[in-house]
Amino acid sequence: MISQVASHYRDIQERACEMLENADGAAKFSRNSWEREIGSGMTRVLENGEKIEKAAINFSHVSGEYSPEMAKMAGRSAGSFAATGISSIIHPVSPMVPIIHMNIRYFELNDGASWFGGGIDLTPHYVDKAEASWFHKKLKRTCDQFDENFYPDFKKQADDYFFLPHRNETRGVGGIFFDQLEPSKEEEFDKLLGFSSALGYLYPEIYSQILGEKSKLTYTENEKSWQYLRRGRYVEFNLLYDRGTKFGLASGGNTESILLSLPSQANWQYQYVPDEGSHEEETLSLLKKDIDWINL
Amino acid sequence: MISQVASHYRDIQERACEMLENADGAAKFSRNSWEREIGSGMTRVLENGEKIEKAAINFSHVSGEYSPEMAKMAGRSAGSFAATGISSIIHPVSPMVPIIHMNIRYFELNDGASWFGGGIDLTPHYVDKAEASWFHKKLKRTCDQFDENFYPDFKKQADDYFFLPHRNETRGVGGIFFDQLEPSKEEEFDKLLGFSSALGYLYPEIYSQILGEKSKLTYTENEKSWQYLRRGRYVEFNLLYDRGTKFGLASGGNTESILLSLPSQANWQYQYVPDEGSHEEETLSLLKKDIDWINL
Numbered sequence: 001m002i003s004q005v006a007s008h009y010r011d012i013q014e015r016a017c018e019m020l021e022n023a024d025g026a027a028k029f030s031r032n033s034w035e036r037e038i039g040s041g042m043t044r045v046l047e048n049g050e051k052i053e054k055a056a057i058n059f060s061h062v063s064g065e066y067s068p069e070m071a072k073m074a075g076r077s078a079g080s081f082a083a084t085g086i087s088s089i090i091h092p093v094s095p096m097v098p099i100i101h102m103n104i105r106y107f108e109l110n111d112g113a114s115w116f117g118g119g120i121d122l123t124p125h126y127v128d129k130a131e132a133s134w135f136h137k138k139l140k141r142t143c144d145q146f147d148e149n150f151y152p153d154f155k156k157q158a159d160d161y162f163f164l165p166h167r168n169e170t171r172g173v174g175g176i177f178f179d180q181l182e183p184s185k186e187e188e189f190d191k192l193l194g195f196s197s198a199l200g201y202l203y204p205e206i207y208s209q210i211l212g213e214k215s216k217l218t219y220t221e222n223e224k225s226w227q228y229l230r231r232g233r234y235v236e237f238n239l240l241y242d243r244g245t246k247f248g249l250a251s252g253g254n255t256e257s258i259l260l261s262l263p264s265q266a267n268w269q270y271q272y273v274p275d276e277g278s279h280e281e282e283t284l285s286l287l288k289k290d291i292d293w294i295n296l
Numbered sequence: 297m298i299s300q301v302a303s304h305y306r307d308i309q310e311r312a313c314e315m316l317e318n319a320d321g322a323a324k325f326s327r328n329s330w331e332r333e334i335g336s337g338m339t340r341v342l343e344n345g346e347k348i349e350k351a352a353i354n355f356s357h358v359s360g361e362y363s364p365e366m367a368k369m370a371g372r373s374a375g376s377f378a379a380t381g382i383s384s385i386i387h388p389v390s391p392m393v394p395i396i397h398m399n400i401r402y403f404e405l406n407d408g409a410s411w412f413g414g415g416i417d418l419t420p421h422y423v424d425k426a427e428a429s430w431f432h433k434k435l436k437r438t439c440d441q442f443d444e445n446f447y448p449d450f451k452k453q454a455d456d457y458f459f460l461p462h463r464n465e466t467r468g469v470g471g472i473f474f475d476q477l478e479p480s481k482e483e484e485f486d487k488l489l490g491f492s493s494a495l496g497y498l499y500p501e502i503y504s505q506i507l508g509e510k511s512k513l514t515y516t517e518n519e520k521s522w523q524y525l526r527r528g529r530y531v532e533f534n535l536l537y538d539r540g541t542k543f544g545l546a547s548g549g550n551t552e553s554i555l556l557s558l559p560s561q562a563n564w565q566y567q568y569v570p571d572e573g574s575h576e577e578e579t580l581s582l583l584k585k586d587i588d589w590i591n592l
Contacts, residue, residue, distance in 0.1 A: 032567075045566050056566075166551045232558070239535035240545070249536070255462045256567050262528070264565065268558040270341050270352075271328075 001114065005106040005193060006061045006084040010042070012104075012200035013059045013086055017044050019204035020057075020090070023211045026050035029057070034254050038062045043257040047264075051097070051215040055090040056260035062251070069250045080110045085118075086200060087244060089261045090207060095227035096217040097210060098124035098131070098172065099234060101261075102203040103244060104196045116192045117179040119154070120203055121162050123172030123234060125227045126279050127286040129296055131214075132173040135206065136293040139176050142202050146195040154178045159289040164237055169287040171237050226280050228267035235266045297410065301402040301489060302357045302380040306338070308400075308496035309355045309382055313340050315500035316353075316386070319507045322346035325353070330550050334358045339553040343560075347393070347511040351386040352556035358547070365546045376406045381414075382496060383540060385557045386503060391523035392513040393506060394420035394427070394468065395530060397557075398499040399540060400492045412488045413475040415450070416499055417458050419468030419530060421523045422575055423582040425592055427510075428469040431502065432589040435472050438498050442491040450474045455585040460533055465583040467533050522576050524563035531562045 017029040027049030033042045039062030046055040063082035071078050085105030092099070104118035122135050136155070143150035154176035162171040176199075183189035238245050238261050248258040274280030313325040323345030329338045335358030342351040359378035367374050381401030388395070400414035418431050432451070439446035450472035458467040472495075479485035534541050534557050544554040570576035 047566065054566075166545045166554075228561070235531060235562075236535060236555070239532060249462045258462075259532070259564065260566060262564040265524070265561060265563045266531075267561045268555065269560065270343065270350075270556060271552050 001189065002061075002082050002084055002106060002108050005196075008193065008197050009059055009084055009086050009104065009106075009200070012197060013042065013044065013057050015201065016057055016086075016088065016204040017046075019208055020046065020052065020055055023204070023208035024049040024052045024055075027052065029055070032257075034257065036252065036254065038064050038252050041254065041257065043254070043260070045260060049093070051093055051211050053091050053093045054260075054264050055088070056257075057086065057088040058257050058260065059086050060084065060253070060257075062253070064251065067250060076109065076111075082108045087261075088203065091231070091263045092211070092215070094215055094217065095125040095219050095223045095230075097214045098122050099231075099263075100203070100207050100210075102199065104200050106193075106196070113182065114189075115180045115182045116196050117181065118196060118199060119158055119161070119175060119177035120199060120206075121158055121172060121175035121177065123230070124283070125230045126223075127173060127283045129286075129293075131210065132293045133296055135173065135175070135210075138202065138206055140294060142198050143176065143195075145198070146191060150178070150195070151176065156290075162237070163289065164233065164241070166240075167233065167236075169233075169284065170289060171234065172287070173291070173293060174289075225267070226274075228265060229269060229272060231263040231266040232268045235262055238262065297485065298357075298378050298380055298402060298404050301492075304489065304493050305355055305380055305382050305400065305402075305496070308493060309338065309340065309353055311497065312353055312382075312384065312500040313342075315504055316342065316348065316351055319500075319504035320345040320348045320351075323348065325351070328553075330553070332548065332550065334360050334548055337550065337553065339550070339556070341556060345389070347389055347507050349387045349389045350556075350560050351384070352553075353382065353384040354553050354556065355382050356380065356549070356553075358549070360547065363546060372405065372407075378404045383557075384499065387527070387559045388507070388511070390511055390513065391421045391515050391519045391526075393510045394418050395527075395559075396499070396503050396506075398495065400496050402489075402492070409478065410485075411476045411478045412492050413477065414492060414495060415454055415457070415471060415473035416495060416502075417454055417468060417471035417473065419458075419526070420579070421526045422519075423469060423579045425582075425589075427506065428589045429592055431469065431471070431506075434498065434502055436590060438494050439472065439491075441494070442487060446474070446491070447472065452586075458533070459585065460529065460537070462536075463529065463532070465529075465580065466585060467530065468583070469587075469589060470585075521563070522570075524561060525565060525568060527559040527562040528564045531558055534558065 021028055027046050029044040029046045041060030044057045046052055061084040065080050066078055087103045089101045100122055102120045106116050108114040140151040158174040158177035161177045183192050317324055323342050325340040325342045337356035340353045342348055357380040361376045362374055383399045385397045396418055398416045402412050404410040436447040454470040454473035457473045479488050
């Protein structure tokens, strides 16, 4: 099964790179294939584009024995695994354009278990309610094509997962997140592979549209500074909590590819508090769980 | 016992701030006392000085019940604890000046156990062998006043602790690190409190001397860019591995104080490789464990 999934994911990676190159209009993705003891992958990176500062779309197909640390993370005692997935993060040039992240992955264990996982979430530097609502509707429409229970379930999981407990704030306006989605029979495998792939195709479509609309907006130096502070939060989430990052580093993956999720530049400022009534303050007030973005 | 230690540590914090203000010559430390359910603390921060970009010297005195996560980190099943400590990191303006870190702490558990922990380590953006050797000699001299076994033991522990496995590099040129140093009788408590305090006084003395000598050096824009990349590694260590950060965030400490260890700005660049024969390449070649800096 896994080679079928890997083949779909490779196509999705190619297609997403093409679409995002078109949306940027200037820069191209580099192509770096890597092989290590654990498996192989293809890292594609676009840097210093006109609209995109740094985009990474990683494909990997790996297998091995669980280390004790990995087994604990997967909730298993031991065993061997095979996994394939795409992981992507895009940091835009403009603070008016959100950061976006997408991951789709498939796991097979030697005990017969297999599952899909993944998600898409949006991290605006400035929350735009209309954009967040549109984004969630796009996700819901794709989810509903496969299962009407998916969107409400996975939206809640995203709220819980993309959360910084030490800041008591969500990473952004959320999206969908799911893990250990196990196909119980063959038709279900096809359905879940279809769902996972649909998310892979939806991702560059959503971001191309946002880039086209929001990259035109002008911005100030203060707004640029705020973007660097928000990127600091993104770094905190990825290094403190992100399971993909931890699993990747613990499993001996390609460090440079895994840490492509980090922005080119991030800043920290002690006890920064936005002005009352500012857009920055409004954004902080909207970084909460359980907001019904679709019916806001 | 703990209030005696806390009282010493408060004095050390005051003294270190004074010495570092003198060394900077321009900026002053702010003073923020905080109280939470868990205890209280005093956070002192100097930002945008002439030689120091960001220095934080935190004092805290806390107590509470172990959360399951904290108990695991402390290797205990459960119970209540009291702890007091100083934690400090200084990020300089100039890339020619190293980053420095110091921590001293004392723990008491309700089962009667108590111990000291701490360390000082130096993270040059550019490794200067003479400076590293001088730094290790200063540490050894202070250690030797208390116990000749301390320096070799704690130097090795620093090499192992201040290490980024995913980069296969040490954070800098190391220093000393120790944990769970338990006083077995009262004289030993006095000795260990003396040792811990001596490190607290040594720290600003060492850094004042380095600042005085190295801040005079000129540097290029390329050297400044390299500093931002090295700070990226510092962020990776602190968020991925540093036990103090993890323990602090897990115990419900003051997030803004704990994350003062992060620099004002850090950068990441995909697959950056320094030029052959450059000072940057030389620095990478010296970020290794088990270098005998004193007899280099």
